[in-house]
Amino acid sequence: MKIxxxxxxxxxxxxxxxxxxxxxxxxxRVNGESFIDVGTQQRLFDPTKLEEDIKINSxxxxxxxxxxxxxxxxxxxxxxxxxxxxxxxxxxIKKIKKVEWDSSFTNFKNFKFEDNFFNEKVxxxxxxxxxxxxxxxxxxxPTKNNFITNFANxxxxxxxxxxxxxxxxxxxxxxxxxxxxxxxxxxxxxxPYRNPVPCIQMLHCIENEVNGGLSTLVDGYTVTxxxxxxxxxxxxxxxxxxxxxxxxxxxxxxxxxxxxxxxNEKKEFKQVRFSPRLDxxxxxxxxxxxxxxxxxxxxxxxxxxxxxxxEFKLSPGDLLMMDNYRLLHGRTSYDTNQGNRFLxxxxxxxxxxEGKLKHLKRKFNL
Ligand SMILES: [Fe+2]
Numbered sequence: 001m002k003i004x005x006x007x008x009x010x011x012x013x014x015x016x017x018x019x020x021x022x023x024x025x026x027x028x029r030v031n032g033e034s035f036i037d038v039g040t041q042q043r044l045f046d047p048t049k050l051e052e053d054i055k056i057n058s059x060x061x062x063x064x065x066x067x068x069x070x071x072x073x074x075x076x077x078x079x080x081x082x083x084x085x086x087x088x089x090x091x092x093i094k095k096i097k098k099v100e101w102d103s104s105f106t107n108f109k110n111f112k113f114e115d116n117f118f119n120e121k122v123x124x125x126x127x128x129x130x131x132x133x134x135x136x137x138x139x140x141x142p143t144k145n146n147f148i149t150n151f152a153n154x155x156x157x158x159x160x161x162x163x164x165x166x167x168x169x170x171x172x173x174x175x176x177x178x179x180x181x182x183x184x185x186x187x188x189x190x191x192p193y194r195n196p197v198p199c200i201q202m203l204h205c206i207e208n209e210v211n212g213g214l215s216t217l218v219d220g221y222t223v224t225x226x227x228x229x230x231x232x233x234x235x236x237x238x239x240x241x242x243x244x245x246x247x248x249x250x251x252x253x254x255x256x257x258x259x260x261x262x263x264n265e266k267k268e269f270k271q272v273r274f275s276p277r278l279d280x281x282x283x284x285x286x287x288x289x290x291x292x293x294x295x296x297x298x299x300x301x302x303x304x305x306x307x308x309x310x311e312f313k314l315s316p317g318d319l320l321m322m323d324n325y326r327l328l329h330g331r332t333s334y335d336t337n338q339g340n341r342f343l344x345x346x347x348x349x350x351x352x353x354e355g356k357l358k359h360l361k362r363k364f365n366l
Pocket of ligand 1: 179188190329
């Protein structure tokens, strides 16, 4: 990929293809203190108010810089590297390759909490792990005074829901969700009925005195790839039919319609939703419903099979951060007579982790 000049025009060449760069595209990227605020890097001018007939009067290209004077008198000097980077136009987070894992994945790395580690290189490494595997565990996170809110707000911003800014997961009388009992919870994703669905869940173990109550995780991405390879009809219908997910309690009705496996515009994995207590399949013709029910049964078998599930015990101070669009989570049942099991949970969105990761990458020049 390179930049060339010809007859006062600028071309970029990429894989044998040569295209002219629109002068306006360059004009709206002019830099320098009179055009860009140094602190915020935001424009001090409105490009929609510029004359449309922007042309290049003169230019000069060296290895590192491109200097241009435009017909409205503006002069600017671009770093060639920055222009080339814009042509790649790629989100560096999406470049992080997901690693598929199953029940054999037991030696995952943990990250020890330290004061102020949110702005250290170790947090960058932890977030890279989060994007590779869909989860990361932090150890020794302080358990007093609802520290989970400090933790979440030090990475980004808590997403408040009708369960509050954070929620306490322990068995309690008259629960509005099975999470607040001591029953086993099969692998599920959280809040599929919300619009938008919370991206990331944090679960912080405060007390765990019981033998059961193991945390379970399943990689929805691995299972989706398996389904796509071996059960194509099932994959097709689960990526096609929009199911209604619903949550009802005394003060709110939450509903959203979405595929159980949602793909992005490139037809690649985007998100799984799975919560068999809350899903309502639309009324379709009988043959289609039959296929849908077989597909749902199969994916449920895969999610619940020992082949894909990892199980581990969270100890006080452990904080599990997991991708609610990719992973399913659950727990084994426990006996409340053995002692307390108390977790605190909250949600954050992707802009928190993405923003922090990009900031740390810039800070440490990685
Ligand atoms: Fe949950």
